[in-house]
Amino acid sequence: MNRNAQAVVLAALGALTLRVSVTDEHTRYVNAAMKWPLVVSGVLMLLLALSRVLRREDGGEPTTPAVWVLLLPVVVGLAVQPAALGAYVADRRVNDVSAQQYDEPAVDPLPRDRTTDVGLAEFVSLAAGYGEALAGREVRLVGFVTHADGAWFVNRLTISCCAADASAFRVRIDAGDVRVDVPAEKTWVRVVGRWAEGTGVEGVDLPALRASAVEEVPAPRQPYE
Incomplete structure (x- = not known):
């Protein structure tokens, strides 16, 4: 050359x-x-x-x-600008919460007097081992939507180094009294609500959020938490 x-x-x-x-x-x-x-x-x-x-x-x-x-x-x-990882990875690596993530001293509860922005990974981990920190607290989650078995979920991916080591975190949304159309798959949403107590404990099932507000938002510039 x-x-x-x-x-x-x-x-x-x-x-x-x-x-x-x-x-x-x-x-x-x-x-x-x-x-x-x-x-x-x-x-x-x-x-x-x-x-x-x-x-x-x-x-x-x-x-x-x-x-x-x-x-x-x-x-x-x-x-070509490939899209960030999304629903495909979320379906296959969902909520891999190890015991080490919550087998530690109790954390401080979230504040009661305001809505707290919480990452999907943090919410899943708190539900798995620190339910008392979430109980009765209003939180705000941001993620992309997936559907399965008649339910819909908010998802977010995390990476430590690169996309190859991505982990996925998912929360089921219970609309409750909120009258909203179920968002389309891959839509990014901001959901406000309270943890459905007893769900997601020790990573046995998916944690659920009883929503009080659902709003579509643009995809964030940085898609991973």
Whole structure:
């Protein structure tokens, strides 16, 4: 590969890396904390490409057509923006709450005098082992909708490192006296309500939320908790 071909490949990779990091697209694949390492990597690749162009000597083997195959993944990455993980993963990795998550000293109860924003993973874990912290408290959950067996659920995925290690958390919604149409699958919603006491204990079944309000919302910029 000659100098110019090296510069083109490096520049393309650098541009793609910068694009997915600056636009927060990387949060569909890796932890949000990876943003700045990706930005630095993209800038370094662009600088390396520039250095190859500015060098006067031309070294390396002659460029063959096969070299340009290296650009195909970059072209695909620039043209296609895969969606974040969703219902498929949620159905297969739902509520994997290990005993270690709640086999610890009791946590402080949530406040009674206000609605508390709670992540799906936190809500599931509290229901599994700290029901007293949720009982009688009003919470607000945000997630995407799935349907199964005549019921509907709010779901959220979490990742530690990348999408490959994603875990899914699901809460069944009991509408109660709330007169709302059941949201369509994959719709993002904000649900306010109270934990249905006794559900989700020790991860045996799904925790349920008795909803007092359901509102459709746009998908968050960072889809994972």
